Amino acid sequence: MSARSRTLWTPGFTVGVVAMTAVVLVAIIAPPLVSASAYRFTDAVALPPSSEHLLGTNDFGQDNFARVLVATRLTLIMTVLATFISVLGGLALGVAIWLSPRVVREWSLRLLETAVAFPTLISALIIAAILLPGATTAVLALGIAGIPGFARVTANLAGRTARAEYFLTARFLGVGSWNLATRHMIPSMAEPLLVLSTTIFATVLVEISALSFVGLGVQPPQYDLGSLLNDSLESLYTQPIEALGPAVMIIIASVAAMFIGDGLAAHANPRSSRRWAPRPRIGGAVAVPAEGDEALVRVRNLAVSTSGGETELVHGVDLHVDRAEIVGIVGESGSGKSLTALSVAGLLAEELGQSADELRVGTLNMRGAPAPADLARQIALIYQDPGTTFNPSRTMGPQLTEVLRTHMGMSKRDARATVVDALAAVGVTEPELRMKQYPHQLSGGMRQRAMIAAAVVTRPSLLIADEPTTALDVTVQVGVLKAFRALRDRLGTAILFISHDLGVVRELCDRVVVMRSGEIVEQLTAAQLAADDVSHPYTRSLLDAVPQLDTTRGKRTASAGRAAQEGRRP
Structure with missing residues (x-):
């Protein structure tokens, strides 16, 4: 195993991968196996936890543990899609701003600052309220609402890269915008953007659940972890165990994402492991030296x-x-x-x-x-x-x-x-x-x-x-x-x-x-x-101001010493 591979597999990253793998396996395997218990109405209503029903049953006799396992798939899919929209849109917008003319860049940065003044969840609630409630609405609402925040961070990082000497040199040499973005800007921003992406994933997971919790997300007969939390409200005082399952699953997935992001960010860092245009010019590209002028x-x-x-x-x-x-x-x-x-x-x-x-x-x-x-x-x-x-x-x-x-x-x-x-x-x-x-x-x-x-x-x-x-x-x-x-x-x-x-x-x-x-x-x-x-x-x-070595002082000292030995004045 290489040094970089060893650096990647830190304890935190390993825990994150194991936890996220478990969550993903649950999302893939569980629905076909336990859907019957999750959806079927039975007479075993409001039962407490037991060996047969680990989290008890709800008021319709459905197994709460099976419902948590089934809801994990839809929650993860929605979270990944919304995060992808936010990250891809924010990355493209943030990089494009610094490859745009100066006037466009300055106006775009001001608009971004205005957009990020509104909390993401509030913006998502407004978008979701305008559109018809549903899973697609929740994904689009949170994905679009997350773009300004990611774009603002990306623009800040891109601005630092755009002022670096290696970037100025590449631009001076005529490297195209696509290569400037993919070879220089994006790789130099990999560490903070990976951390930010995983943070957004964890945040979106909570916010997706929040939209469903208030009725603007997934609609019956579909359900996600947020819907399950909403359903558990009526029995919160009589059977609080019903809220425990979806809450724990949300926490596990969020923390796992953060651990993975920290590990990837460290691995991406080698130490631990206006579209631009030249200033308006006059004249053509070729200069003819004056007659007799030999200067380069x-x-x-x-x-x-x-x-x-x-x-x-x-x-x-x-x-x-x-x-x-x-x-x-x-x-x-x-x-x-x-x-x-x-x-x-x-x-x-x-x-x-x-x-x-x-x-x-x-x-x-x-x-x-x-x-x-x-x-x-x-x-x-x-x-x-x-x-x-x-x-x-x-x-x-x-x-x-x-x-x-x-x-x-x-x-x-x-x-x-x-x-x-x-x-x-x-x-x-x-x-x-x-x-x-x-x-x-x-x-x-x-x-x-x-x-x-x-x-x-x-x-x-x-x-x-x-x-x-x-x-x-x-x-x-x-x-x-x-x-x-x-x-x-x-x-x-x-x-x-x-x-x-x-x-x-x-x-x-x-x-x-x-x-x-x-x-x-x-x-x-x-x-x-x-x-x-x-x-x-x-x-x-x-x-x-140029330092000079004084060699006369040593000579004078040596002459004085010889004179003293001879009993005469130097």
Whole structure:
């Protein structure tokens, strides 16, 4: 048995499965065997419990225990159908909201908030009162009434996933809505949604019974557990045992569902075991460089502002990156480094607006709408936090090969072999094993190297690395920087390296752009930076903040010691 199988079969999950299996077997087997005792009128009326009648008989001489067993089938069927309607409808609605345009999403979320303000049972009572009472009415009423609550939770979870870097990258690469939902959104929400689904099952079971109890559910001659509770009211003081059977069966089924949900949720978690559209753009997808312009990346007069243009975050930025050149963008947090890089990649958040006289990568016009396949081949991105870059609910293999399979037309086998070679090239040990592991099973350095490998397999013209060494220790940083140099030397890839650490930039980059408060204040060559030949006070303050090893103090101390031994002043 695998580790994941052992994790699934916890004591709670085992108890839940055993109890639910017993309830389901009762629902399947009991009706054909005991229907006669459950339906037949006899003279043995209102008998107390006995070996012949475990729960006694009712006022019509029918066996109460047999009636509970028979009622279990209809109750379970109705509960499953109503839960299915709520879960499927809520899941589809919640995911669709976050794949819709922003305006549609905001209005939909407001409507959901209004809908969930009404208790599910009250909404179901209203629906059931409008329709004719019956089993079908009860199923539809509770199924429809449960959709808003499930959709609201799904939308909240989907919103968190939609802001994750791995989702933004997939969307940037042109992954379709269906694949975005089934590969990224739904798997990442599996744990809480499984718990919620089982909670809904348990709640619906009680509410289905409640509808029948008040006369809006199952109608005679049919009966479910709620109907039996209603029938027991008249004899509640004289023979309360009649209410015990359906109440206990409801409790057993509900608790079993909750135990199963907890076990499935833990198993789904690998650690324990507006439809989106780009911002309106101008121009076409192809840009023609000006005559004599050899730069791979050209940015002229870039401005980035908040929605409505109230606050300008980046303004007047002019930038170029030549082919096979490593250019560093440095500055403190909030200086506009990442916004500039994301503008180049076409990945600014929806709520931000941008404008530029020119914004191109090669012949791709980033003010227009380049084809996702062209973007995937020309531009690669490496994010700051390797822990959030990959989908935690999927193994590394499918994620690392997705671009090759989607945009390069490779077969699954060829894509896998290519990525394995790339992982080995950047120093990932046992690459075949890493492909089968989940992201949390890799160290931070391994995940960072895996990101680099995924970025280089398409042989991109431009690699954008946003603070890629911040979360790594010094020894791992050195390895990552060597991998960047090797990438430039081997493939001729240009690199736009974003960092707040001038020490790292000084070791890696050919040229450095210094940003402060959303604008460029100075540009330096590697030689100028190495010689501390800077002119702007802000750049000087960044250099002064780089830790320096003082080797003169030790020399002075040693000289003083020798002088003391010789009996002279140092």
